[in-house]
Amino acid sequence: MSTLAATVESIQSNDGLNIVTFALGEQALSMVSLELDEALSVGSKCLLGVNASSVAIGKNLSGMLSYSNQLSARITAIESGELLARIVLDISGNRLESLITLASCKRLGLKRGDEVTALIKGTELSVSRVLA
Known part of the structure; x- marks a missing residue:
């Protein structure tokens, strides 16, 4: 599992569902x-x-995608490896790792x-630890 150091930008909550937006350097991440x-x-x-295994890789992307991250x-x-490749x-x-087929x-x-x-669904992120 990769860990990313981020800062909470916003929290939206409704009926027990939460969408949290984080700053990761100059980029933004969303978690459901x-x-x-x-x-x-x-x-x-x-x-x-x-x-x-939850991190997809795109190259020369154009157009719109539903991935929130x-x-x-x-x-x-x-x-x-024989069947898989670990992309760092x-x-x-x-440091983020992606595991894709060779x-x-x-x-x-x-x-x-x-x-x-790097493409990550918002449902695939989790908070490992709150630092401060």
């Missing part, structure tokens, strides 16, 4: 959650968790140094 840590409030610094990233490493990304100084990695022509878009 049924439960929130009581210590979480606007301005809180926290660590967000996301599984590598579309983060500009740079590939810092690629570890290829730098996003605003945070076939997808080859189809996209991914290589170290590429600028890509």
